[in-house]
Amino acid sequence: MLELASISKSFGGLKVLDHVSLKVPQGAIFGLIGPNGAGKTTVFNLITGLIPPTSGTITFDGTDLAGLAPHRITRLGIARTFQNIRIFNEMSLLENVLVGRHRHINYGVAEMLFSLPRYRAQEEAARARALELLGWVGLAGKAGEIADTLSYGEQRRLEIARALATEPRLLLLDEPVAGMNPAEKTELMSAVRAINARGYTIFLIEHDMRFVMGLCERVAVLNFGRIITCDKPEAVRNNHDVIEAYLGRDDEADTRETA
Numbered sequence: 001m002l003e004l005a006s007i008s009k010s011f012g013g014l015k016v017l018d019h020v021s022l023k024v025p026q027g028a029i030f031g032l033i034g035p036n037g038a039g040k041t042t043v044f045n046l047i048t049g050l051i052p053p054t055s056g057t058i059t060f061d062g063t064d065l066a067g068l069a070p071h072r073i074t075r076l077g078i079a080r081t082f083q084n085i086r087i088f089n090e091m092s093l094l095e096n097v098l099v100g101r102h103r104h105i106n107y108g109v110a111e112m113l114f115s116l117p118r119y120r121a122q123e124e125a126a127r128a129r130a131l132e133l134l135g136w137v138g139l140a141g142k143a144g145e146i147a148d149t150l151s152y153g154e155q156r157r158l159e160i161a162r163a164l165a166t167e168p169r170l171l172l173l174d175e176p177v178a179g180m181n182p183a184e185k186t187e188l189m190s191a192v193r194a195i196n197a198r199g200y201t202i203f204l205i206e207h208d209m210r211f212v213m214g215l216c217e218r219v220a221v222l223n224f225g226r227i228i229t230c231d232k233p234e235a236v237r238n239n240h241d242v243i244e245a246y247l248g249r250d251d252e253a254d255t256r257e258t259a
Ligand SMILES: Nc1ncnc2c1ncn2[C@@H]1O[C@H](COP(=O)(O)OP(=O)(O)OP(=O)(O)O)[C@@H](O)[C@H]1O
Pocket: 011, 016, 034, 035, 036, 037, 038, 039, 040, 041, 042, 043, 083
């Protein structure tokens, strides 16, 4: 479904991604892990058109994404959440999700002004779909509340509902369980599984190993901008290079602490 072929990205003199190739199959839950600063979020920024690659190609269902603006890529069926939550704090949960649905509503200004039946029917359908999506992430009961009143974990779930509102086929989740407590993580794991079972392909970046290993069929590991392995969770867990990559980071941290 999604294919990155030999993608490289440099920021000035800093080479952040070095010939990264990945294939996310249709229907998969696919994970991308790697130490801090390995280049994971940069991969998502390239897929969603926020930044252009220095070289290489990205194709989605056979369409080359090169040069497409982010809203065009959303329209093709790719949605994402961000590591730092981006919701409208002063709006209700329902309004937050409806904002994501905007392009699916199709009516003229005249109809809107005179509240003609088609306008009302579309508004009602949008509202019903938004409530359904909030239900998928366990937030339907709070639809009328202001987003600002939500816990951190709930705000992350609202972000997922809002991303789903663009009716994507591929959902990119950037550290979905960051800041969640263990119970919230378990709940989100079930929610992501259920979303996947409804036919959505999921590509996630995550530091929480229990979450990644428990959820993903395949996991790719990025280290210093290179994919060092892409395999089943069990094989990744036992991969020598992966262990080195993570231990190397711990060693550095230990050195810093004792210095
Ligand atoms: N727009 C940018 N301009 C310059 N440097 C950038 C930009 N975006 C990312 N970088 C650099 O690229 C490197 C990789 O960043 P990235 O956010 O992709 O890593 P990451 O693997 O997602 O890290 P983390 O797990 O900490 O979120 C970092 O050194 C970062 O400072």
